[in-house]
Every structure is written in structure tokens, then in C-alpha cells.
Amino acid sequence: MPPADPAVLDVATGDVVTPVDQPSAGAVALRRVVAALPGGGEARPGQAQMAEAVAAAVAGGTHLVVQAGTGTGKTLAYLVPALLAGKRTVVATATKALQDQLVGRDLPFLARHLDRPISFAALKGRSNYLCLQRAHEHLEAGSGDRQLGLAGVDRRASPAEIRALVEWSLTTDTGDRAHLDVEPTASAWSALSVSAAECPGAAKCPIGTACFAERAKHAAAAADVVVVNLHLYGAHLASGGAVLPDHDVLVVDEAHQLEEIISATAGVELGPGRFSALARAVGAVLTDVALVAGVDDAAALWGTALLPHRGRRVPVGSADVAEAAAVARGRVDRALDALRRIATTDEGALTRRDRAAKLAAGIADDLARVVGDVEGTVCFVEGTEAAPVLRVAPVDVAATLEPLWDEVAAVLTSATIPVGLSERVGLPEGRTTVLDVGSPFDFAANGLLYCAAHLPDPRNGAWEAGAHEELAALITAAGGRTLALFTSWRAMTAALDAVRPLVDVGVLAQGDRPKPALVDAFTADEPTCLFATLGFWQGIDVPGRTLSLVVIDRLPFPRPDDPLTQARRERAGARAFGAVDLPRATTLLAQGAGRLLRSGTDRGVVAVLDPRLAKASYRWDIVRALPPMRRTRHRAEAEAFLREITTSP
Numbered sequence: 157m158p159p160a161d162p163a164v165l166d167v168a169t170g171d172v173v174t175p176v177d178q179p180s181a182g183a184v185a186l187r188r189v190v191a192a193l194p195g196g197g198e199a200r201p202g203q204a205q206m207a208e209a210v211a212a213a214v215a216g217g218t219h220l221v222v223q224a225g226t227g228t229g230k231t232l233a234y235l236v237p238a239l240l241a242g243k244r245t246v247v248a249t250a251t252k253a254l255q256d257q258l259v260g261r262d263l264p265f266l267a268r269h270l271d272r273p274i275s276f277a278a279l280k281g282r283s284n285y286l287c288l289q290r291a292h293e294h295l296e297a298g299s300g301d302r303q304l305g306l307a308g309v310d311r312r313a314s315p316a317e318i319r320a321l322v323e324w325s326l327t328t329d330t331g332d333r334a335h336l337d338v339e340p341t342a343s344a345w346s347a348l349s350v351s352a353a354e355c356p357g358a359a360k361c362p363i364g365t366a367c368f369a370e371r372a373k374h375a376a377a378a379a380d381v382v383v384v385n386l387h388l389y390g391a392h393l394a395s396g397g398a399v400l401p402d403h404d405v406l407v408v409d410e411a412h413q414l415e416e417i418i419s420a421t422a423g424v425e426l427g428p429g430r431f432s433a434l435a436r437a438v439g440a441v442l443t444d445v446a447l448v449a450g451v452d453d454a455a456a457l458w459g460t461a462l463l464p465h466r467g468r469r470v471p472v473g474s475a476d477v478a479e480a481a482a483v484a485r486g487r488v489d490r491a492l493d494a495l496r497r498i499a500t501t502d503e504g505a506l507t508r509r510d511r512a513a514k515l516a517a518g519i520a521d522d523l524a525r526v527v528g529d530v531e532g533t534v535c536f537v538e539g540t541e542a543a544p545v546l547r548v549a550p551v552d553v554a555a556t557l558e559p560l561w562d563e564v565a566a567v568l569t570s571a572t573i574p575v576g577l578s579e580r581v582g583l584p585e586g587r588t589t590v591l592d593v594g595s596p597f598d599f600a601a602n603g604l605l606y607c608a609a610h611l612p613d614p615r616n617g618a619w620e621a622g623a624h625e626e627l628a629a630l631i632t633a634a635g636g637r638t639l640a641l642f643t644s645w646r647a648m649t650a651a652l653d654a655v656r657p658l659v660d661v662g663v664l665a666q667g668d669r670p671k672p673a674l675v676d677a678f679t680a681d682e683p684t685c686l687f688a689t690l691g692f693w694q695g696i697d698v699p700g701r702t703l704s705l706v707v708i709d710r711l712p713f714p715r716p717d718d719p720l721t722q723a724r725r726e727r728a729g730a731r732a733f734g735a736v737d738l739p740r741a742t743t744l745l746a747q748g749a750g751r752l753l754r755s756g757t758d759r760g761v762v763a764v765l766d767p768r769l770a771k772a773s774y775r776w777d778i779v780r781a782l783p784p785m786r787r788t789r790h791r792a793e794a795e796a797f798l799r800e801i802t803t804s805p
Contacts, residue, residue: 165470169353182211185270186236190229192269202593203227203229207590210567214405219566219588221411223573225595225783226750231262232455234567239266239274239380243317243404243565246382248389250410252334252419252694258383277379279400283351285368289361290348291506296504306574313343321348324453331368339670346433352391352399354437356510362503386413390421393556404467404564410694411568412743415580418553419720423533424522427462427545431455431484434519437512438491441498441505451491453483465537469719470546472535477546478527485523486732536719551723554582561587564804571595572623572746572781575739602759603752603785606794609770614710623765624651627707628658630763633795635802636683637704639725641693641748643712648687651709661685666692672680678702694747699754704801706752710766711778712744713737738774742781749782759801761794 188208190197206222213220214237224230238245249255255278263276321344328335333345358364376382382400386394386408392399408414436450442448461480470477495513500506526548532555539545550556560566561584568577578588590682611622631638636659642648648666656663664678666688675696678686682702686692690712714721714737721740725732749762762785769775770789779787788794 180208180211182207182237182240185240186232188271189232189236189266189269192265197200197229200227200229201774202596203233206233206569206591206593207237209589210234211241213567213589214238214241214243214565217565219561219568219583221568221578221588221590223571223592224569225571225593225597226599226620226753227595227756228571228593229323230569231258231746232266234409235266235381236270238405238407238473238567239270239272241405242380242592244380244382244401245405245407246384246389246400246403247388247407247409248384250413252385253311253695254409254696255383263381263383274381275379276381276383277375279372279376279388280332280385281352281391282355282369283373284333285350286321286325286328286333286348287350287355288325288331288363289327289504290350292363293504293508294318294322294348308780312341313347314341316343317344318347321345325559327366330372332372350425350511354511356507358516360510361507386410386417387421390418393418393560394421400606405567406560406564406646407569409566410570411577412570412572412574414568415553415574415577418556418581419549420547422553422556423547423549424525425545425547426458426519426522426526427539427543428455428459429543430515430519431458432486432510434488434491436496436517437465437508437515441508441512441732442491442494444494447487447491447494450487454487458484459544462546463541464536465546466541466544466717467538468536469696469716469722470535470537471631481523481527485520487522488516488520492520534720534723538719549720551720551727552580554580558582571750572743572744574587575777575781576735597756597758597783599751599753599783599785602757603783604761604794604797605749605779605782605785606761606763606791607767607770607787607789608763608765608791609767609789611767613764613768614766620647620650621654623709624654626650626656626763626765628655629791630705630707630761630794630798631655631659631661631685633798634705635762635798637683637702637802638685638707639678639692639698639703639705639707639751640685640687641751642687642689642709643761647690648689648710652687663687690744693744693751696751697754698751699758701758701801703752703754703758705763705798706749706759706760707763707765708745708748711741711764711768712748713741734774738777742778746781746783747779753783759797761798763794 185203202224206224206228209220209222210233247258249258259276259278266273287722317340321340323795324336325331325348333340358367358370361367382403384400388399427679431451431454435448435455438451439448457480461476465474465477492513495509495516526546530548532552533548533550535546535548535650537544537546559583566583578590608623608626611626612619627640640651642651652663652665662681662684664674664684664686666674668674669677671691674686675698677699678684679702721736724736728735752758752760752762769778
């Protein structure tokens, strides 16, 4: 038998411990960096538990799915063990706010306090960076119509704005759109940027060695941690691994969005705008007016064919779509042939030709895919009447993701992990650990979940008036300080019209200002309310008494006519409601409710105006996924708690 572990004296406490009792190097490092947090950090058992589980997954090349409630400190819980392991890590997030937090705050903090050198970089999609070659082309062309015509620019673009962007390109170190002082218009930015679908690559670009996007890619290749968004990671998978540097560890933060984003990036999106962009690109190279006009006309042809199918699935072999695809493919192929026949020694002209040719080849490939009957995909049309878009998406993303799980150790984390996520993304059962580390917040003492069980079913015409009366009464009790979340724009607009005259506090609404400015205005004026739709159910962080009440109009089930959801229901068969609809509604409701308590001292009420939360047979599946707050069906109890909050110091 091996000898017993020797006893060790802990000089700090005087206790005799065995090595199994001693904290790991990772635990010690985590305590050190947490203690260095502004204001002094505090011990969080869930954070330590998660960090140990991450370290084990990274060391063993296995996978971890971890639900870490608000306040856990999950960012440090995955970054510290990944960095200590010395393995290149890619962190993929769903929101820009979290990317900015990682690169602007968390990673610089760790670089100062982790007691070892670390490097990190952010990498974005190519179209986020200004293209120096296009800026050079504009400088050569001068200004006015000649400039716009030569570069193939959208005629709506302002020459003055383009010139300002060109001047900025001469002083910026990064070329990153996010570093501009003023948000550019889409048409002006598109004049000076290129997407991955049209860039010919640094080797074929006259000034490729100075390219901002390539410089960002080189910086990422040398970094210990690379921060990207999930859409870019999806593009990396779709490209066969050509976008990001090789990495050993993948962390998916906000993992509740992984399935939907990978579904979008693994498929095809083809709308009229891509033909218009191609026509501009071809027109910047060729003088064949009829050929360019034919490509431009394909935009209208394609939009006309898609419009009758908007909001619905497109049947396989649909004659109108197939015919439009065939005509458009012929015009794109003719343009591609003409581009390939161009013979010139002018580097700028060659670059413009290569950009247009790559764009044309990509559209031709996608046209071939949208008319094919690809097993396991669903074809449908979304977008507006003015700009319908055809999408082909996989019904099940497991097949797309399964090869990845053999290449990296993966950590999937979120404050809300959907039921069955591991299976739906294809994680191997024998090599995946699922963990819930809870939250350090005292939800039972500080939070109250109120369900307006007395209201009629939301599908009853009488529900809306009753819901508006409930909302106004709750806002009054809270003294404003309300984030009201709606499942549709129509519902939000109706509530605004009904509630504004009934309350004596300001009410902001989604669409009044850009999202960041709207959240800033809501945060700055404590009594103000904010009414918003699905884009605000997650990623909004407003700690303090400013947000004391979250009102959710109804359970956020997917639309019954959503084409992709319909296809998933068909695949699930008799299990459809429990396997498709209920997990998605539960996750989104938990995300909305999670906007309330953002710090250990926050207090407030989550009010759900949908009585199904109190009466439906599936109610406990939903309630168990919400933060463990006290529950009530009595509005008077919720109003009393809100008044107590507003009158407390």
C-alpha cells in the first residue's frame, strides 16, 4: 500500500491539514484576484466550485455545462483556470456588452493581478474594420459622383461622410468601427469596408500587409485569450476552421443563445440586397451597362419571388422561387465570366475585380443551395415587405457542432441553461459534466414573484385591458422604476397608449433612442419607466433602486407559425411542446426575470401578467427555472413590497 499523505502545518491558521485539504493553485489564484477587485471582493462558493470544474474540464479535455446565477462571478471563474492552464482559449459571447467588458475590464484586470504574463485580443468580423484598399481607391478617385461610381458605392452614401471616414483611416490604429466617435450610416460604412464574402485576401490586395482586419487576426493568433462573438465563431465553423487561430479551449458565455446563432450561421441567407451590392461591385469594374443592369434587376426579381412566402416555409421545388433562382443564377454567372476575362496590370482594378468575383461566386453557390432539397434543413422567408430574405437553416445544430467537441475542451455557461441543451448541441454524454452553482444572492428575502392569476387567459380578448390596469397599478406602487417587457411590438404599443395617461412618471419606449442611450436615460432618472420588447429581455444590467419592478406581459412561447420552430416541432413529434416550446419560453422568461436583482442589495418584484404561470399543468417547469423568489398571487402584497422599497433609505 502507498504511504499515507504526510500532515502539513498551515502557518496561517496553525491547523494541521493533509494535502487533500489544501486549496489548489487555481483556488489560491482565484482568491487573490477576487480580493483585488475594486472595493475588495468576497468569497463566493459558487464561483470557486465553477472554477474547479472548469480547471478539471480543461485539464482532462472534457466538457462542462454550468449554470451560474447572477452574482456568481462566472467570468473570473472560467478565465482564471483557463489562463493558469496555459492553453489558448477562445471566449465566444452573444452580446457586444459582454465582449467590451471582457476586453476592456476583466482581462486587463487579470493581466495586472494574476501574477503571470497574459495576452488577449478581440477579433470581429471583417466588415467591422475599415478597408484601407477601399479608402485608397476613394483617395485616388477624388470626390463626387466619379468617386461613388468607381467604387461601386450605394448612391445614398454621403460623399462628405465618406471623406471623413477616409481621413479617419489615416489616424486610427485599429480601423475598428466601434472606435469611431460617431456611428456612421450603413451606406457610408459599406463604401469603405468589405465582408468576408468579397475580400480576396491579403495576398491578392496591394496593401494587404497594412490591412486592419489582418492585423487584428495576427494579434489574435499571438494571444492567450481571443474574444469573439458567437456569429463569428459560427462563421469559423462554417469555413472549416479558417477564421480563428487554433485553440484548445472554447468558452461559450451566454450559452443559452448558442443553438439559435449556430443555426443562423450554418445556413444560407439570401435577400435582394446581395444582388444590389453585387451590381455595384460589378459596375465599378465593367463598362457593360446591360450586364450590370441585369444583375441589379435580379434584386427586384428575387424580392418579388420571395414576397408571397414571407413568414412561411418555402415548399421544396417551389416553382416561383426556383424560376427566380435560375434566372438570377444565369445573370450572376454571366457577370462572373466577364469578370474572369478582365486582363489588366492595374493593381487597384485587379483588386476590385477579385472582390466582385468572390461576391458573385458566393451568391452563385448560395443560389444552388437554396433550390436544393438538403436533408435536415428548413427553407423559409423572413424580413420586411421591402426586403424579404430567404433562409435555409439546419433544424438540428448537433451535426454542425459534434466535430468541434473532439477538438476542444468546451465550457458552456449562462445564468440560465435551457433544459436539454447538451443533447441539442451534440455534446458527448460520457465526456460532459452538467453543473448548477446557484447564485450568492438572497432571492427569497430580496425578491418577490407575483403572478396576476385572476386575469383571464391572454388569448381571451378581455385580458389586455386587465393587464394594462395591473401594469399601471404596479408602476404607481413602485413610483416608476419599472422595466416592462413585452412579447411583441403591438403589445408594447398598446400598453404605452393605455398606461401613459394613468401614471405620473415618465415612460420611455424602445425605438425612442438607440438601445445604449435608452438604457442610460432609464438608469439616470430613477422614477422613469422603460417599455421594451424581446431585445431587452437579456443583456440589460441596471443595478440599484432605479429598477425595482420587472413586468412581463405573457409567457414568451415561440410563435406557432415560426417556420424553424415548426420544423423542430415536426422532428420532435409528440414531444414537441416539452422539447421545443417549453424550454425556449422558460429560458427567455428566466432571462427577463433576471434583469431585476443585479447586486446583493437589490430588492424588487417580478410581475407576470399571464395567469398560465399559476394555473397551467406545466407551471412548475417554468417556476423552478426562475430565481428562487417568494411567490404571491395577491397584487396587494406586491404593491406593499414595492412601496416599502421606494420609502426605504
